[in-house]
Structures are given as C-alpha cells and as structure tokens.
Amino acid sequence: MKVLIINGSPRGERSNTLQMTKAFIDGMKKAAEVETETVTIKDLNIESCRGCFSCWSRTPGRCVINDDVREITLRIFASDVVIYSFPLFYYSVPSKLKALIERQLPTVAPFMKGQKNYLVNGGHPPRFDLKYKTVLISSCGFYPTEKSYDAIRAQFDMICGDGNYTELFLGEGELLAKQIARRRCSARLQVIEQAGEEYAKTGVISAETQALISSNLYPPDMYAAMADEGWGVDIEAFREADKATVREVLKLGKKIDTIY
Ligand SMILES: Cc1cc2nc3c(=O)[nH]c(=O)nc-3n(C[C@H](O)[C@H](O)[C@H](O)COP(=O)(O)O)c2cc1C
Structure with missing residues (x-):
C-alpha cells in the first residue's frame, strides 16, 4: 500500500502532529505492507492559485504554474492513501497547505453536472478516476476538538464527499513537545498506533479508539493553567x-x- 504523507506544518520535522502521523504509520505497518513517502510542504515552492481557470479551458487538467505542485499532484495520483498531517491554524489548515488544496482545481472537471447533489450543493466531479483514500491527522492547542474542527470537517465533507475521509484529531497538541507530559503523550501515541493498525486492517478506526484519541490528556482547568503559564x-x-x-x-x- 502506497501512503503519501503531506506534512503541512511550518515546523517541518519538528511538528507535533508529525509524531501522531508517524505513530499511525507504525500501526499501519503492523498490519500491512506499507510504503511511505513524505512531502514537507514548508520546504517546497507552492504558489497561490491565480484564479485564471486555464486548467479548465486552455490547458485542461493542467495548471499553468510550473512549481512543485505538479510533482506533488503526481504523487497524490500514485497513492492508495493520502495523509494530510497539519496543525490547526485559526480553525483551518495552515495557509501553505490551503494553497496546495486550492491548486488541486485541475483535478476536478469544470462542469457541475455529474457531481452528486450538484443542484443543492454545487461542486465538481473528479476529472480523473482516482481511488486514493484521504486521512486527516491534526493536533491543535485547545482541548475541545469537537468544536475546533467543525470548519475542517465542513471543508473536507464538501471536498471528499460527506464523511468520505478518516479523521484523527488531538487537542492539547503542544504537550507532545513537552517533557512534563511525556508519559501521557506516549500512551496517547500508542492509541494512535492502534488506530493505524485498525485502519490498515479494516479501512476504519473503531469508535472506541476514536474516543480515546480525542479525549483530554489533562482535565481542562489543569491544561489551561499549564498552557497559560x-x-x-x-x-x-x-x-x-x-x-x-x-x-x-x-x-x-x-x-x-x-x-x-
Ligand atoms: C498561527 C497559529 C494559529 C493557531 N490556531 C489554533 C486554533 O485555531 N485552534 C487551536 O486549538 N490551536 C491553534 N494553534 C495551535 C496549534 O494548532 C498547535 O500548537 C499544534 O499542536 C501545532 O502543531 P505542529 O507542531 O504540528 O505544527 C495555532 C498555532 C498557530 C501558530
């Protein structure tokens, strides 16, 4: 199974979230033959979409900008699973990752006809017959991942189709880099590893494992005091x-x- 990790953290290798992603991959490897490739987008040249729509008219399926997005898109095409690994920034994805997502416009058809429920939601069907599955792995600074990730869920529900992606969200993410929380964080990373194993075996993460992943590492009042201090x-x-x-x-x- 070919897994592409798109590391969207501006911290690159020092990303808290990447620790979660690595644990998830370790778990996947327990259950399947997994070949991984990582794209660290902070190191790449990713221009913003110019909004010219050439990819829908003059150069169908191709963006006119010649930067690293071409190579990344080809790698996405060749993957069975694409993992977006990113910190939550202002309740959304970091801007460079957003630029990469916008640059996927050439991969959808210009027409709305053919997209499920297009008369209600709009949208565009995929241009290519791609089979890869999407996994979102993210950490954030606050504890309630439920509300914090509403905008991300709404966005990917529209991009992938309702719930047609797997999510793995962790609050109190800065603790992953703190010595003081090492014991609790390693236990949580083990649960994430378990999630990876489940995903490789069944294509989903069980409700029990999901609940453990998104539960608080510390009681909210204690975490808020620690974080403020x-x-x-x-x-x-x-x-x-x-x-x-x-x-x-x-x-x-x-x-x-x-x-x-
Ligand atoms: C510009 C900026 C915006 C952030 N916005 C949020 C936010 O909206 N909600 C939240 O819970 N944490 C927010 N955070 C905290 C990060 O999501 C958190 O520190 C995360 O664990 C960093 O992960 P990384 O090391 O993988 O980049 C923000 C951090 C930065 C620098």
Missing part, C-alpha cells in the same frame, strides 16, 4: 502592558508603527 509571561503585567499600548494607539497623532 507555559509562555513564561506574567499575565497581570501582560494585561497592563496591553492597556498601555491601547492608550498610546488611541492618543491622537500617535502612529501605530511607532508603538509596535
């Missing part, structure tokens, strides 16, 4: 400094760039 900034002094900044900004004639 973790910045090494005194919260009261911070608030005072903030108020002073706002006072300065509000003073007539004071330019913001003289303050920041």
